[in-house]
Amino acid sequence: MVTRINIKELESGGLKIKGLELTVGKFTEFDEWAEPMGPTPYPSLMDLREWDLRLLERYPPFYSPLSDFCEFCTYGKCDLTAGKRGACGIDMAGHMGKWVLLQTVMGTSAHTTHAHHLLNFLIKQYGPDQPIDLGGEVEIEAPITRLITGIRPKKLSDLVDVVNYLEGQITHLLSATATGQEQNYLDYESKALHAGMLDILALEVADIAQISALGFPKGDAETPFIEVGMGVVEREKPVILCIGHNVAPGSEVIDYLNETGLYGKVEVAGVCCTASDLARFSSGAKIVGPISRQLRFIRMGIADVVIVDQECVRADVIEEATKVGSRVIATSDQLVGGLPNYTNIDDDIVVSRLVSGEELAVVIQDPVKVGRVAVKAARLIAPLRLNQKGYNRNEIVAKAAACSLCLSCTKNCPIGINVGLAVNTAKRGDQSLLLEVFDECLGCARCDAACPNDIPVLTVIDAASEDKIRNERFKIRAGRGPIKDTEIRNVGRPIVMGEIPGVVVFAGCANYPGGNYDLAKMADEFAKRRYIVVTSGCSALDIARYKDENGQTLYEKYPGAFDAGCIVNLGPCVSNAHAVGAVVKIASIFAKRNLRGNFEEIADYILNRIGAVAIAWGAQHQKAMSIATGANRFGIPVILGPQGVKYRRAYLGRSEDYERWLVYNAKDGRGVYVGPTPEHLLCVVETAEEAMVTAAKLVMRPNDTPKGRMIKLSNYVSLHRQFYGGLPEDLHLFVRDENDLPITMKDEILTLIKQKGWKPTEIPDPTLLSRMIFGGR
Amino acid sequence: MSKAIAWDEAEIRGPKTAYTLTPENCGKMLRRAKRLLIIVGGNILDEEYVKVNMVNTIERIAKKLGATLAVSPSVFRAFQHYDGTKYMINVESVVERLLDPNWLGFDGRGKYDFILFVGGLYPFQSMMLASLKHFSPTLRTITIERYYHPNATFSLENLSFEKWCEGLEDLLKAVEA
Numbered sequence: 001m002v003t004r005i006n007i008k009e010l011e012s013g014g015l016k017i018k019g020l021e022l023t024v025g026k027f028t029e030f031d032e033w034a035e036p037m038g039p040t041p042y043p044s045l046m047d048l049r050e051w052d053l054r055l056l057e058r059y060p061p062f063y064s065p066l067s068d069f070c071e072f073c074t075y076g077k078c079d080l081t082a083g084k085r086g087a088c089g090i091d092m093a094g095h096m097g098k099w100v101l102l103q104t105v106m107g108t109s110a111h112t113t114h115a116h117h118l119l120n121f122l123i124k125q126y127g128p129d130q131p132i133d134l135g136g137e138v139e140i141e142a143p144i145t146r147l148i149t150g151i152r153p154k155k156l157s158d159l160v161d162v163v164n165y166l167e168g169q170i171t172h173l174l175s176a177t178a179t180g181q182e183q184n185y186l187d188y189e190s191k192a193l194h195a196g197m198l199d200i201l202a203l204e205v206a207d208i209a210q211i212s213a214l215g216f217p218k219g220d221a222e223t224p225f226i227e228v229g230m231g232v233v234e235r236e237k238p239v240i241l242c243i244g245h246n247v248a249p250g251s252e253v254i255d256y257l258n259e260t261g262l263y264g265k266v267e268v269a270g271v272c273c274t275a276s277d278l279a280r281f282s283s284g285a286k287i288v289g290p291i292s293r294q295l296r297f298i299r300m301g302i303a304d305v306v307i308v309d310q311e312c313v314r315a316d317v318i319e320e321a322t323k324v325g326s327r328v329i330a331t332s333d334q335l336v337g338g339l340p341n342y343t344n345i346d347d348d349i350v351v352s353r354l355v356s357g358e359e360l361a362v363v364i365q366d367p368v369k370v371g372r373v374a375v376k377a378a379r380l381i382a383p384l385r386l387n388q389k390g391y392n393r394n395e396i397v398a399k400a401a402a403c404s405l406c407l408s409c410t411k412n413c414p415i416g417i418n419v420g421l422a423v424n425t426a427k428r429g430d431q432s433l434l435l436e437v438f439d440e441c442l443g444c445a446r447c448d449a450a451c452p453n454d455i456p457v458l459t460v461i462d463a464a465s466e467d468k469i470r471n472e473r474f475k476i477r478a479g480r481g482p483i484k485d486t487e488i489r490n491v492g493r494p495i496v497m498g499e500i501p502g503v504v505v506f507a508g509c510a511n512y513p514g515g516n517y518d519l520a521k522m523a524d525e526f527a528k529r530r531y532i533v534v535t536s537g538c539s540a541l542d543i544a545r546y547k548d549e550n551g552q553t554l555y556e557k558y559p560g561a562f563d564a565g566c567i568v569n570l571g572p573c574v575s576n577a578h579a580v581g582a583v584v585k586i587a588s589i590f591a592k593r594n595l596r597g598n599f600e601e602i603a604d605y606i607l608n609r610i611g612a613v614a615i616a617w618g619a620q621h622q623k624a625m626s627i628a629t630g631a632n633r634f635g636i637p638v639i640l641g642p643q644g645v646k647y648r649r650a651y652l653g654r655s656e657d658y659e660r661w662l663v664y665n666a667k668d669g670r671g672v673y674v675g676p677t678p679e680h681l682l683c684v685v686e687t688a689e690e691a692m693v694t695a696a697k698l699v700m701r702p703n704d705t706p707k708g709r710m711i712k713l714s715n716y717v718s719l720h721r722q723f724y725g726g727l728p729e730d731l732h733l734f735v736r737d738e739n740d741l742p743i744t745m746k747d748e749i750l751t752l753i754k755q756k757g758w759k760p761t762e763i764p765d766p767t768l769l770s771r772m773i774f775g776g777r
Numbered sequence: 778m779s780k781a782i783a784w785d786e787a788e789i790r791g792p793k794t795a796y797t798l799t800p801e802n803c804g805k806m807l808r809r810a811k812r813l814l815i816i817v818g819g820n821i822l823d824e825e826y827v828k829v830n831m832v833n834t835i836e837r838i839a840k841k842l843g844a845t846l847a848v849s850p851s852v853f854r855a856f857q858h859y860d861g862t863k864y865m866i867n868v869e870s871v872v873e874r875l876l877d878p879n880w881l882g883f884d885g886r887g888k889y890d891f892i893l894f895v896g897g898l899y900p901f902q903s904m905m906l907a908s909l910k911h912f913s914p915t916l917r918t919i920t921i922e923r924y925y926h927p928n929a930t931f932s933l934e935n936l937s938f939e940k941w942c943e944g945l946e947d948l949l950k951a952v953e954a
Binding site: 063 | 873899905914
């Protein structure tokens with residue numbers, strides 16, 4: 001806060017003051033920002049509750065309990081089945097709300113600590129005055145930050161206040177989950193929505209800081225192609241593998257290699273989002289793959305040094321890596337792994353102990369030092385480990401001989417692959433089923449733990465598939481980061497009018513049945529239909545692990561611009577901020593709405609006018625839950641794959657419920673029926689086909705022009721026919737006027753909807769906020 | 778009737794878990810339904826279901842008992858020749874409606890009293906059954922899956938594929954008797 005004292009003229013005793021201006025408090029350039037401050041800068045838990053309750057009225061939470069118990073205090077565990085209350089008085093709906101809040105806070109806090117660590121490091125390395133610079137064509141550099149906090153950050157140190165705000169809010173949110181605090185499930189949900197919104201803010205802070213300081217791409221459509229796949233790493237060289245999300249240790253490895261002339265002589269690869277960020281930092285970095293490749297690549301022993309930072313690092317990574325002779329350096333206070341701290345020990349001593357094996361794994365919490373130690377150790381260890389790289393295929397596959405076909409592995413597979421049959425068939429000399437399993441496998445190794453005969457099932461699958469692994473080489477565009485303001489100017493109008501049928505974002509983890517093929521198939525279908533397709537995180541990597549009939553990945557097939565018929569790789573998880581940021585920027589640039597501290601109005605605008613939808617086909621982590629919940633508060637619907645049901649909550653609308661689909665017409669305050677647009681905020685679907693048809697439906701918005709609605713309906717009908725057969729039964733809910741009807745199907749659809757009693761409705765200037773009614777009515 | 782262990786061994790629930798029925802008794806139990814809804818999941822065209830001709834089994838049960846089919850959209854085509862009452866709907870959406878005590882079914886003629894689940898990915902179906910167990914506890918649910926589902930009211934126990942095939946024949950006999 002800044003307090004200004006302005007004294008025009010004062011005379012008191014011997015003191016005479018004229019024209020004094022005094023500013024007390026922190027004064028920064030952004031306080032001079034001309035845009036008027038909106039109603040909710042730095043919102044607290046209560047400030048946006050009315051918006052949440054409005055959303056939850058239309059999209060009530062639908063709960064699927066994963067457990068029948070509450071185990072949060074010593075009264076319990078308490079059985080909450082079928083209406084029972086626990087000893088503290090909570091019922092299952094309240095308990096589910098608490099779980100949802102807890103999960104979203106977990107996700108948000110993970111991204112916030114990520115932003116915190118990264119920001120501190122970058123300020124230390126590049127100084128607090130390092131400018132926030134996302135390139136010449138990105139004037140709205142931080143749309144989420146502007147919208148939520150009301151500040152316009154100019155330099156890295158401006159983001160410190162934002163992180164402080166995030167950490168304070170997280171404490172309040174977490175506090176509400178304690179026994180004896182919040183008790184109403186809707187208020188738990190409101191707090192979860194708050195946590196989700198904060199998560200999107202944390203993502204933006206982390207990404208704009210690293211883009212500005214580390215020279216990542218700044219919204220370039222044609223970023224370099226990066227190699228991705230388990231076969232891209234040259235195992236004959238010293239190999240350093242980075243796992244997690246914080247790029248700092250890995251980028252320091254690359255800097256050190258450059259400084260010492262060793263670049264190219266040491267392989268630097270990554271798994272998960274750190275890999276995506278390394279590829280943004282240096283096009284020579286290699287991406288092994290998404291989280292499903294983590295354990296598999298470690299077990300292959302190809303990495304000489306494994307650097308782990310934070311988030312999505314498997315809990316057995318230190319044990320598994322050291323078992324195959326890799327050395328491990330843990331770098332974040334979020335993951336210390338019970339290891340000795342060598343942060344303040346001389347480099348040569350650390351390297352010597354790692355090389356000799358006196359220490360197999362250590363903590364070093366200084367990224368610059370990690371860069372030096374990892375390179376030195378990898379170069380010395382690599383020649384000693386050459387015979388530990390890769391599998392002895394025959395020896396490992398022979399372990400299948402112990403299989404008794406008990407099917408424990410099959411029962412424990414999260415996605416129900418018949419692993420047992422494949423292993424038992426291999427026992428009889430036929431490895432073909434193992435190769436099929438390899439394509440679908442999540443790489444979680446629950447099958448290993450389940451096997452009563454101690455068969456390392458995952459390793460057996462991978463050893464049998466070693467040829468496939470060696471040939472696993474694909475290309476992905478490096479993450480481009482923000483969407484340029486110029487691009488928003490080009491597509492803002494056609495998106496809001498509905499003429500570009502929608503923005504479809506593929507985000508989240510790799511926990512899906514059927515392998516990555518479905519994901520790529522969906523992205524391809526929407527790009528062909530000239531939607532704007534956006535990818536991020538593990539989904540972006542998995543989409544790359546598919547080639548079409550011409551041998552091209554989708555990133556080679558489609559341009560990388562934010563435009564119709566393109567596929568845009570934003571980057572890692574934190575780059576999801578730019579997907580939300582793009583729709584926020586549409587409200588600002590195209591519709592000229594004020595962003596500053598004005599969350600509710602912008603979310604209302606997005607919900608009613610911008611046809612964006614996210615598909616988190618393999619969402620697994622709490623962070624995916626918090627990102628999805630955050631997107632929901634911004635008015636963006638999210639579709640989850642079948643495993644997403646284990647998040648325990650959806651936000652479902654009901655299409656036939658007339659009252660839910662009334663909005664205000666901002667022009668005169670009348671209630672106008674707009675149909676179920678969008679029908680759900682968060683829903684689970686069972687198949688990729690269902691995801692596609694659902695997405696085509698969820699991009700419809702009350703504000704679509706007739707031409708826009710016609711294009712959206714045309715895609716909805718076409719996808720419905722393609723995958724389900726026949727016309728959709730709910731078409732009458734989406735047709736406002738005959739002008740909405742696709743011309744080639746007009747008679748057919750008109751006949752159908754008239755049978756359902758369809759009558760024309762109007763296209764309002766839609767809003768859910770009474771204060772947005774013109775003239776304040 | 779007794780209780781069994783879930784197919785997914787980590788799916789360990791509280792005191793209220795499904796009673797196991799033999800396939801024959803499962804068929805007899807279904808005959809008690811006054812207004813049966815069959816929810817068909819999106820995996821009904823997976824290999825094992827195809828091998829046992831599950832679509833045909835569902836159609837025969839529905840026809841005999843006058844049941845309504847609520848079919849997951851992406852497999853609705855499998856029932857294109859079925860001339861009984863059928864609706865295409867997302868499974869989560871139909872379960873959400875079943876939680877509403879005021880929902881009178883697709884045709885508005887009254888609440889369903891018995892819900893048969895088949896054809897969904899095991900964990901997904903388990904969670905849908907959990908929603909009904911907790912938030913619509915008077916509604917009876919039953920599955921004819923090869924695997925035990927603790928969150929249903931009634932379930933088959935875990936069966937070998939061969940026993941399941943035979944069992945479905947017994948079930949149909951009991952339904953059509």
